[in-house]
Amino acid sequence: MDKLLKLLDENAKYSNEELALILGTTQEAVASAIEKYEREGVIKGYKAIINWEKADAKELVTALIEIKVTPRKATGFDEIARDIMSFDEVESVYLMSGGFDLCAIVNGRTFREVALFVSQRLAPLDSVLSTATHFVLSRYKDNGVILCDEPVDERGSVL
Amino acid sequence: MIDYENILDKKARDIKPSGIRKFFDIASEMKDVISLSIGEPDFSTPWHVRQAGIQSLDKGKTWYSPNKGFSELRASVCEYFNRRFGVSFDKDTETLITVGGSEAIDLMIRSLIGEGDEVLIPDPSFVAYEPITKIVGGVAVSVPTREEDSFRLTAEDLKSKITPKTKLLILPYPNNPTGAVMRRSHLEAIAEVLRGTNILVLSDEIYGELTYGSERHVSFASIEGMRERTVVVSGFSKAFAMTGWRLGYALGPEPIIAVMTKLHQFAIMCAPTTAQYAAIEAMQNGDDDIEHMRGEYDSRRRLIVDGFRKLGFSCFEPEGAFYIFPCIKHTGLSSDKFCERLLNEKHVAVIPGNAFGESGEGYIRVSYSYSLKHINEALKRIKEFMEEERKR
Numbered sequence: 001m002d003k004l005l006k007l008l009d010e011n012a013k014y015s016n017e018e019l020a021l022i023l024g025t026t027q028e029a030v031a032s033a034i035e036k037y038e039r040e041g042v043i044k045g046y047k048a049i050i051n052w053e054k055a056d057a058k059e060l061v062t063a064l065i066e067i068k069v070t071p072r073k074a075t076g077f078d079e080i081a082r083d084i085m086s087f088d089e090v091e092s093v094y095l096m097s098g099g100f101d102l103c104a105i106v107n108g109r110t111f112r113e114v115a116l117f118v119s120q121r122l123a124p125l126d127s128v129l130s131t132a133t134h135f136v137l138s139r140y141k142d143n144g145v146i147l148c149d150e151p152v153d154e155r156g157s158v159l
Numbered sequence: 160m161i162d163y164e165n166i167l168d169k170k171a172r173d174i175k176p177s178g179i180r181k182f183f184d185i186a187s188e189m190k191d192v193i194s195l196s197i198g199e200p201d202f203s204t205p206w207h208v209r210q211a212g213i214q215s216l217d218k219g220k221t222w223y224s225p226n227k228g229f230s231e232l233r234a235s236v237c238e239y240f241n242r243r244f245g246v247s248f249d250k251d252t253e254t255l256i257t258v259g260g261s262e263a264i265d266l267m268i269r270s271l272i273g274e275g276d277e278v279l280i281p282d283p284s285f286v287a288y289e290p291i292t293k294i295v296g297g298v299a300v301s302v303p304t305r306e307e308d309s310f311r312l313t314a315e316d317l318k319s320k321i322t323p324k325t326k327l328l329i330l331p332y333p334n335n336p337t338g339a340v341m342r343r344s345h346l347e348a349i350a351e352v353l354r355g356t357n358i359l360v361l362s363d364e365i366y367g368e369l370t371y372g373s374e375r376h377v378s379f380a381s382i383e384g385m386r387e388r389t390v391v392v393s394g395f396s397k398a399f400a401m402t403g404w405r406l407g408y409a410l411g412p413e414p415i416i417a418v419m420t421k422l423h424q425f426a427i428m429c430a431p432t433t434a435q436y437a438a439i440e441a442m443q444n445g446d447d448d449i450e451h452m453r454g455e456y457d458s459r460r461r462l463i464v465d466g467f468r469k470l471g472f473s474c475f476e477p478e479g480a481f482y483i484f485p486c487i488k489h490t491g492l493s494s495d496k497f498c499e500r501l502l503n504e505k506h507v508a509v510i511p512g513n514a515f516g517e518s519g520e521g522y523i524r525v526s527y528s529y530s531l532k533h534i535n536e537a538l539k540r541i542k543e544f545m546e547e548e549r550k551r
Binding site for chain 2: 018
């Protein structure tokens with residue numbers, strides 16, 4: 001994997017100057033590589049990783065929804081996936097291998113709101129055969145970032 | 160009542176305790192301390208290496224090994240050293256597996272040095288050479304190194320300290336604490352001074368895998384004519400992040416290794432066998448791990464050197480190990496005072512340079528064996544410290 005992308009994946013707030021130092025290149029080279037990635041859609045955006053449990057907006061509920069569907073003749077899973085991702089409540093949609101077909105990560109303010117979204121909007125969609133809703137109860141690590149207590153440095157004091 | 164003061168050996172008693180201890184103690188009491196003080200990798204031992212150790216335990220392979228280490232490990236070490244640094248040693252007569260590089264240093268000095276013998280030690284350096292020399296009755300002669308020479312040992316300085324009693328030169332490069340390295344031409348110059356003398360060399364190459372830039376580490380044993388007078392000391396701690404396993408090795412001429420093995424046999428028996436099994440895996444399949452860790456250290460090195468320079472420190476570009484050695488003379492503070500204040504006021508722990516010898520006064524040792532995030536946080540606090548310091 002491109003080291004620049006890996007670094008931005010870790011921390012999108014690195015300045016071009018820092019990135020240049022870390023990579024042993026120039027700021028100009030970093031800026032033009034990022035610009036190219038953005039133009040080509042390799043980098044799709046930048047956002048903060050927020051620990052909502054600590055933020056004031058405490059009422060955020062996330063669920064992982066397993067969805068079994070009947071693939072449509074011409075478009076397979078793509079069309080139904082597009083239908084599902086068009087809802088604002090849906091954060092991510094993945095096509096899965098294994099026991100179900102599509103997985104949607106859905107956000108809402110309350111358990112009830114998410115449950116109603118699934119039963120009233122998602123489940124009635126054509127081609128959806130069944131859904132199973134799994135609520136997230138606690139986040140330990142999100143997007144590669146540890147949200148609970150960070151591990152302590154256990155190294156001894158040795159010269 | 161036992162009179163401990165007088166019953167303890169005078170030489171042992173007179174060894175100065177590491178002045179750093181009290182400093183570490185204060186730091187460990189603080190809750191939000193950001194440390195850049197630790198001299199060991201922040202990586203865990205690579206998984207496949209750990210697994211080899213675990214497997215040996217699973218199979219109940221928990222007995223002593225031969226005194227000088229398992230034959231397979233010695234063979235692997237020799238093959239590795241030849242592959243990486245181009246010097247071949249005999250696994251049976253020129254190789255000893257020790258408890259860390261530290262034991263190899265101890266054995267080498269004790270095998271060679273007697274009452275009144277002089278040992279040349281570049282200053283600043285790792286803290287163990289001097290006390291070991293003193294405990295065997297030797298005389299530790301420090302050879303100052305300087306920032307303007309990139310903290311390399313120069314032929315002139317070496318020459319000026321040689322006397323008829325000089326028996327051993329310690330060559331600790333890449334260097335802890337400065338990060339200095341000796342390139343081939345610098346080693347050639349040292350070799351030129353030593354040719355025709357009986358002075359032996361302890362080449363402590365524990366950081367040999369951690370050099371940056373296109374040139375690789377050059378082992379002193381690879382310099383023409385130096386193999387016969389050199390014992391290379393190294394280990395697994397720094398290259399493979401295996402500090403806690405306590406495993407190292409010595410490679411050198413048969414007569415020296417034979418005596419070292421004798422001392423090792425009576426003091427230690429053999430190095431821990433679980434660690435030896437793990438080390439075989441590291442030697443045989445660990446080159447990629449080294450590359451990965453070295454790449455990470457190199458990134459951090461560039462970031463932290465730049466960070467310190469921007470804060471107004473003169474900081475020579477270290478090419479090895481994982482330390483930088485910025486100069487703090489412009490602050491008007493001594494190394495001790497600087498570190499004490501930085502710790503008390505900003506809760507950042509770095510090591511005063513004089514802990515590694517008098518020539519380290521006016522400098523601090525900063526380890527970058529930490530994550531980028533951690534380093535950036537520390538730099539931020541040091542910046543605040545320097546701003547407040549200027550207003551004082």
